[in-house]
Structure formats: structure tokens, C-alpha cells
Amino acid sequence: MAFEPPQRLVRALGETAPSGDDWLEKLPEAAGQAVVLRELTVERVQVPGGRSSLVVLVRRADGTPAVLKLAPPRFRPEAERAALAHWGGLGAVQLLDGPVTEGVLLLERLHPDVSVRSLPEAKALLEAAGTLRRLWVEPPADGGVAGGFETVAGRTGRQAEAMRASAGGEVVALVDAALTARAELLAAPPEHRLLHGTFRQSKVLAAERTPWLAVGPDPVVGECAFDLARLVRDRVEDLIASPSGAATTRRRVRKLAESLELDQERLRGWTLFRAVESGVRALRVGRRRDAELLLEFAGWL
Secondary structure, three states: OOOOOOHHHHHEEEEEEEOOOOOOHHHHHHHHHHHHOOOOOEEEOOOOOOOEEEEEEEEEEOOOOEEEOOOOHOHHHHHHHHHHHHOOOOOEEEEEOEEEEOOOOEEEOOOOEHHHHHOOOOHHHHHHHHHHHHHOOOOOOOOOOOOOOHHHHHHHHHHHHHHHHHHHOOOHHHHHHHHHHHHHHOOOOOOOOEEEEOOOHHEEEEOOOOEEEEEOOOOOEHHHHHHHHHHHOOOHHHHHHHOHHHHHHHHHHHHHHHHHHHOOOHHHHHHHHHHHHHHHHHHOOOOOHHHHHHHHHOOOO
């Protein structure tokens, strides 16, 4: 079978690929080798798929359905492997046994076309938040991967440098506010937990052994409010289009903080930082419409 990467993946990787990166060119061969090594039968490539990995629906030699996932090194697939192993299927997709190949994961098959986004908004947020709560555990004592999981301070430090370098006149005030919020939040983090890192409604899929499970972590260690912040802006297009979008956003911050027993102001601060960071990054790669939505949202906070 030809492993043609979906165009969504090609476009997304094209925005971020460093000079000389040939991962996409080698992907078909790597996918073929992974299938043969694990004695898998291919059903289909998941389309449109994600923006950072190739997802292939497969069956193992005994007929069990599974998912083969291949991701480039810059998206830290080995950290994902370590986090999934640490969670052991509690709240997240199960990592399956088999040969270990760098950048290749064999995972439990969920229902790839059914996420909590299919639910009404209030129910979707409730189910997503409940799933996220189960992931917030103590990180492995050894850090889980060579050198340990990335920390919130480290990840946002890199992002802050990029934000400063890209902060033109139209966004400088929001960038200043986001960087100030980050500095204040990092001064006294309330807990130290293993976090999903990139959690949102589309990362929670329907499953068989439990109603919903999280997929696609980019794990990081830090405070829980950082992890919840991305969920606050889910369905941002609907929020922006609504006359009550600003009030709805502030109410969402309060309700999510209360439901997970987090400090509301800390959640607001991390929501601001993450929205501005995403907006500035979208501007940098030419996705102006996405940037405008994110920065308008951030202005409500």
C-alpha cells in the first residue's frame, strides 16, 4: 500500500519544517517498514488526520484493531510514548506492546471520527474536563525520558522568546500582557503534575473500554491550569461570532476552574498567554485569519 501523507499534514509540516528536513520524503518507506516489522494489515490512512503525524488504521496479526502513528522528532514522539506508558491507559489511549522504533507508536484503536466535539458544547466541556483530570498524576521519578519531560517553564520560555521576536506594533500590547502573566504565574506554581500539553476537545475520542480517552499528548510537567487553558478557547470561531462571546469566555474560565478546583485567575492568565502565543505564531506563518480570531479572543481576557 502507498502511504501518501494527507494534505493537511503536508501543509502543517511545511509551515514548521527546518531547512533540510526530509522526514516527509522518507515517510512512505518508514511506514512500510513499520507495518512489516509489526506484522500489521493496513486498513487505511486516517484522513484528514492530524497536523503533526501520520495515523494509519491497522490490524495486528491476531486481528485486533490498532493504530500506527509516525511523527517527526521535533514533535517529541518519544515523550508521548513515555507519557502513555506512565498513564497506562488511565484517561488516555493505551500504548500497545511490540517492537520499539523511534518515532513510531502502536496504539489502541479508538473511534477516530468521533470526538467530544460531537456533543453539545456544555456536555463536551464537561466530558473533556473529566478526562483531563485523570491525566494529572505525579510524573515519573526518573522523568520518563532521557533528560526528563519538558517543563512548563522551559516550553513557555522558548515560546516567549519567539513572541518577543515577532511582536509587531499591532500585537505588542497583548504580547506584553501575556509575558507579564507568564512571569507572575511561574513565580509560585501550585503543583507539579504530568500534563497532556496540547489538550482540547478534538483530542478526546470515543472508546470501547471507557466512553472517552485522550490522544495525541505533547507531555509537559507543571501546573494543571496550564493544561486546562487550551480547552477554554475551544470552538473559538463560535465564540467570536457570538454577540456574547466575551461574557461566555469569562464564564467558561470560571466554570472550568470551579469544576476542576483550580484558581480562576491562574487559569485566566495561562489562557491569555497560550492564546497570544498561538496568535503570534499564526501571524508568523501567514495564517492571518486564525491569528485574528485568537488575538481577539485574548483581548477578552
